[in-house]
Amino acid sequence: MQKFFRKLLANFKEYITLVVLLLISLFLLSINNKPGVERFRAISFGTFAYITSTVHSITNIFKNDSETAKLRLENAELMLEVNKLRNYALQNEHLRKMLEMKDTLTYYLLAADVISKLTSKIEGNFIINVGSKHGVEVGMPVINEQGLVGIVIGVAASFSSVRTLENISLNAAVTNQRSGINGILSWNGQRHVIKNIPTTFDMQIGDRIETSEFSTILPPAIPVGIIVEKETEVSGLLSYIYVKPFADVKSVKNLFVVRFVKNIQIDTLETNLLKRIK
């Protein structure tokens, strides 16, 4: 029996090794969300990011970015401000008085550089050079001076990983700024699309799309893109709305993390509401 197993092992050692290694990798995939593993990942990715950051700074040694960075920050703040003003113009005065939410909404921007891009056609992820010690938290949106770029999905001490708009795993609740119609924006590997919008809904080419108040991950009123095409499904009942993002995700280098975690705000509001009811 022992001889048989020894022979089996000798003859099929490559296959046995392959199966064992594949099982280990599948096991690792299944435990990714455990807190211990997440911490381990954050530490190792943060440590390695120091090296990539050094390489990045060497490649950018001849660029003096301080002035540009300042202007970009100003641009990004102005972009958010302009969008907010557009909203004010479009909103009903009465509703604004009732809600008084957007009036009090302030975004704190934290400048960051992309130090590594891990992009494929369907999965876009960046590593940026700000992390938990700068106040970055998982779930914070990432923008540039043009609009939304992505969302923070992992944080180490000095670095964070960002899931970009060009990632099929990122589905964002968005709204049409003019008509107020909501939908879910996703990346299909080629284009950004809002699926399953009834054809009777008011979505016109040229309308601006921004993040929705219904989003559980993103703060409202961050510009996302513009409607460029409307396609009706075979049944004729639903439309696919194609959106061109304002931010060019492929070429983005300098970013801003919006220090705002939607869930905390919602939680606070809900808690306050419950207190009032009681």
Add this chain to the structure above:
Amino acid sequence: MKKEYIKYFLIFIPALILQLSLVPLISIDHFTPDLIVILLVYFTLSEGQLHGTVAGALLGFLFDLFSGNLLGISMFSKTIAAFTAGYFYNENKIESNMAVMNFSLIVFLSAFIDSFFNGIFTDNQSVGIVFMIFEKSLFPAIYTSVVGALIIISLPKRKLI
């Protein structure tokens, strides 16, 4: 033999750094060559299927760890890619396998398999199998094999490691 492994290890770490920091700079419409796969194929063709498979798993694991990816995705795909490259290993044919044409074809096959298996772990419902094969696997594999061919041309014979 052990000395050889240390040499490989010393090449793999800078390759990981290059892959994460500089290679994206030469991407063509999102397609980037995979230096890890090129080195993995070279290692497998030199050392054999078993060693290559283990190296694939280790490198994939390190890549996942350092890139912030989900742990296990690249480990899975690179293990299979190296195992596939191992089928071409023949102690008596190492020289011919390292010839530009053969090497780039093996790199192409391994890179295709690596990209394909890497892709199936992502939510591909909205992407579709044709897209997965062509855009996610075929084009990056072509780019990787071209870069692999350039690397093998630019090096003196059997002097990569």
